[in-house]
Amino acid sequence: MRVFSRGCESRQAAYLAWADRPEAAERVALEAHAASCVECADALRYGRRMDVALRGAFAPIRERRTIIAPGRVRLAVGPRARAATNPWLRAPRFFGRLAEVSVMVGVTLFAVGSSMDFSTHQPASTSPRSSVPGSLHVQQPVGDIDYVRWFRLVKADVSSIVLDPTRLPFGGRFDYDPVEIVRDLGASPR
Amino acid sequence: MKTQRDPAAGDTRTDHDLVYAARDGDTIAFDALFYRYRDGIFRLGLAITKDPSAAEEIVVDTFARAHRALARLEPDDSLRPWLYRVAVNLSYNRRPRKGLILSSLDEAVDEALANEDGSPSHVAEQAELRRLVLGAVDELGPKHRLVVVLHYMNGLNLTEIAEVVDCPVGTVKSRLHYALRRLRTHLAAHPELGIEPSRPIMATELRVPKQITAAVPIEGE
Numbered sequence: 001m002r003v004f005s006r007g008c009e010s011r012q013a014a015y016l017a018w019a020d021r022p023e024a025a026e027r028v029a030l031e032a033h034a035a036s037c038v039e040c041a042d043a044l045r046y047g048r049r050m051d052v053a054l055r056g057a058f059a060p061i062r063e064r065r066t067i068i069a070p071g072r073v074r075l076a077v078g079p080r081a082r083a084a085t086n087p088w089l090r091a092p093r094f095f096g097r098l099a100e101v102s103v104m105v106g107v108t109l110f111a112v113g114s115s116m117d118f119s120t121h122q123p124a125s126t127s128p129r130s131s132v133p134g135s136l137h138v139q140q141p142v143g144d145i146d147y148v149r150w151f152r153l154v155k156a157d158v159s160s161i162v163l164d165p166t167r168l169p170f171g172g173r174f175d176y177d178p179v180e181i182v183r184d185l186g187a188s189p190r
Numbered sequence: 191m192k193t194q195r196d197p198a199a200g201d202t203r204t205d206h207d208l209v210y211a212a213r214d215g216d217t218i219a220f221d222a223l224f225y226r227y228r229d230g231i232f233r234l235g236l237a238i239t240k241d242p243s244a245a246e247e248i249v250v251d252t253f254a255r256a257h258r259a260l261a262r263l264e265p266d267d268s269l270r271p272w273l274y275r276v277a278v279n280l281s282y283n284r285r286p287r288k289g290l291i292l293s294s295l296d297e298a299v300d301e302a303l304a305n306e307d308g309s310p311s312h313v314a315e316q317a318e319l320r321r322l323v324l325g326a327v328d329e330l331g332p333k334h335r336l337v338v339v340l341h342y343m344n345g346l347n348l349t350e351i352a353e354v355v356d357c358p359v360g361t362v363k364s365r366l367h368y369a370l371r372r373l374r375t376h377l378a379a380h381p382e383l384g385i386e387p388s389r390p391i392m393a394t395e396l397r398v399p400k401q402i403t404a405a406v407p408i409e410g411e
Contacts, residue, residue, distance in 0.1 A: 012367040019341055019366060020348055038216040049385055050370050053377065056316075057323035058343040068246055072225040074217075076254040 007039055014043035016049035201226075205269040213260045220260075224253055227270060230344050231277045237339040238281035248284065254276045271353035274344070278336065278354060319383060326376035334369035337362055 010033055013022070017030060033042040141150050201208070217290035228249050233241035235245030249377035254275050256263070265272065327338055333355075340346045340354060348366070352359045 012294070012363060015367050015370050016348075016363055020363065022310055046374055046385060047370065049383075050374055050377075052371070053319070053323050053383060053385070054327075054338065054342040057320040057327075058339075060320070061233055061237065061343055064233055064236070065229045066249060068222045068228060068232075068249055070253070071216075072250045073220075073224060073253040073257060076250050077257045 008037050010037065010040050011043045014040040015047040015050075018048055048115055059137075197390070205265045209260065209263050209265055209269065212257075220257065220275050223256070223269060227273050228253075230270070231273060234274060234277050234339065234344055237343055238278070238336070239284060244281075244284055248277055248280050251280050268350075271350055274340070274346070274354045275356065282332070293325075322377065322380050322383065323373075325360075326373050329376060330369055330372060334365050334372070337365045338369050338373075341366065 010030065013020070013026075013030060014034060017027065022030065023076070030040070034044050141147050192228065201219075203211070203219070203222070205226075208219040208223050212223065229250050231252050232245050235248035236242060239245055239248070252273055256269070256273060263269070263272065327335060330338065336355065337351055340351045341348070346354065348359055352362045352398050355362065374385055375387060377383050377385045
């Protein structure tokens with residue numbers, strides 16, 4: 001059976017010797033260890049080269065600057081934050097807003113209250129009755145087709161329905177002459 | 191590159207003093223904090239988003255958050271870790287703009303390279319080497335790349351990086367170690383950099399433990 005070793009425990013410290021900047025004593029100890037450890041000597045040598053390469057690669061970006069002014073931050077924050085620092089500046093705005101809300105509520109209550117007319121309510125007995133609720137007192141079938149058939153077959157109690165006379169023409173007759181269909185005159189139209 | 195003279199750059203007060211002054215309404219103190227850290231945050235945002243406009247917005251958003259949080263901020267020594275942490279979060283949460291083709295990190299150095307002294311061939315050679323290194327950095331995962339950027343570009347030490355990324359220093363060391371080893375593997379393919387691949391870890395034979403020859407007392411004897 002073969003197992004893979006995890007390497008020297010000091011290898012990480014050797015790699016980071018240039019980034020971590022250990023104290024003098026630690027560094028001397030690390031170099032002394034590297035003298036007898038191939039892995040750590042390799043890590044120390046190439047850690048240095050990597051450090052130089054990375055610092056050189058990032059050097060131009062490190063000099064890059066921006067010309068943003070702090071005024072942009074103030075614009076982004078807005079006047080709200082400045083007012084928040086001083087409570088006295090918030091008081092007039094609060095009372096102004098309170099007055100606005102009071103007027104809004106007053107106008108809404110006036111509009112709603114004036115639109116209500118309680119005298120228009122009629123007694124329920126004079127309203128025309130529908131035959132549908134009476135039909136629905138019977139248990140209806142579950143299926144759609146059965147329900148439609150049942151609904152047509154169930155007859156409402158017609159005697160209890162009060163007809164509204166205003167919906168019919170005067171005298172029970174239509175106010176125009178119904179079209180009479182003349183059938184079988186006995187003669188050809190020709 | 192010419193540096194712009196900042197009106198608040200000469201402020202020698204500590205971050206702690208500046209935060210307390212800004213809390214009392216001193217806008218010059220807040221401006222001093224802004225000028226002190228805007229370039230670092232801009233570069234950090236640029237390294238993560240690769241978009242200069244987005245990096246500028248990140249600077250503004252970071253300081254806007256700092257302004258809103260002034261009443262809660264209690265910096266012991268430096269405000270930089272707090273600001274950088276906010277900037278990192280904003281950078282990673284920012285979605286790239288539609289239709290924008292993000293450049294590689296190495297393309298951000300073109301402007302600086304144009305101002306570099308030396309023969310054109312030398313400048314081109316240096317640019318190529320930088321491009322190789324930054325291309326390898328681009329291929330790292332986000333956690334490892336962030337540690338590399340914070341250390342080698344923003345100049346933060348490992349303790350400060352640990353504060354920014356909110357993890358123990360040991361984790362930062364481990365990530366940087368891993369990143370350096372990955373970078374070494376990538377860069378070893380380019381002999382002009384003078385970096386060789388790391389030595390393979392050799393498999394070793396498992397040592398069979400010696401047989402126990404001493405007498406073992408048996409229960410009941």
